[in-house]
Amino acid sequence: MELGRVIGTVVATERYEGLEGIKFLVVQPLDREQNPRGEPYVAADAVAMAGPGELVYVVASREAALAMPETFVPVDHAIVGIVDAVEPVQGSEA
Numbered sequence: 001m002e003l004g005r006v007i008g009t010v011v012a013t014e015r016y017e018g019l020e021g022i023k024f025l026v027v028q029p030l031d032r033e034q035n036p037r038g039e040p041y042v043a044a045d046a047v048a049m050a051g052p053g054e055l056v057y058v059v060a061s062r063e064a065a066l067a068m069p070e071t072f073v074p075v076d077h078a079i080v081g082i083v084d085a086v087e088p089v090q091g092s093e094a
Contacts, residue, residue, distance in 0.1 A: 001063075003030045003083065006054050010042050018070040025050055025079065027058055034086065043077035044068060055083040 008026035023045040064078035
């Protein structure tokens with residue numbers, strides 16, 4: 001599971017059976033200090049509530065396919081939660 005920031009949306013006119021009605025969003029992965037890390041990727045919105053600018057947590061691979069309303073659809077990343085707040089633990093190492 002990793003933190004990310006939604007930076008855009010994807011429009012798909014053709015979808016795999018089982019992905020109808022699912023939003024696809026562009027996510028920028030973040031490090032512990034919420035700085036951009038790596039390249040953005042497309043993630044399916046398994047919570048059906050995420051939008052541009054929101055801080056989200058994302059799962060990948062098999063966990064992403066299991067997070068969807070219809071399991072084992074072909075997705076590599078899925079948004080499984082919207083983050084309300086991040087509070088670092090004092091004394092923890094990054």
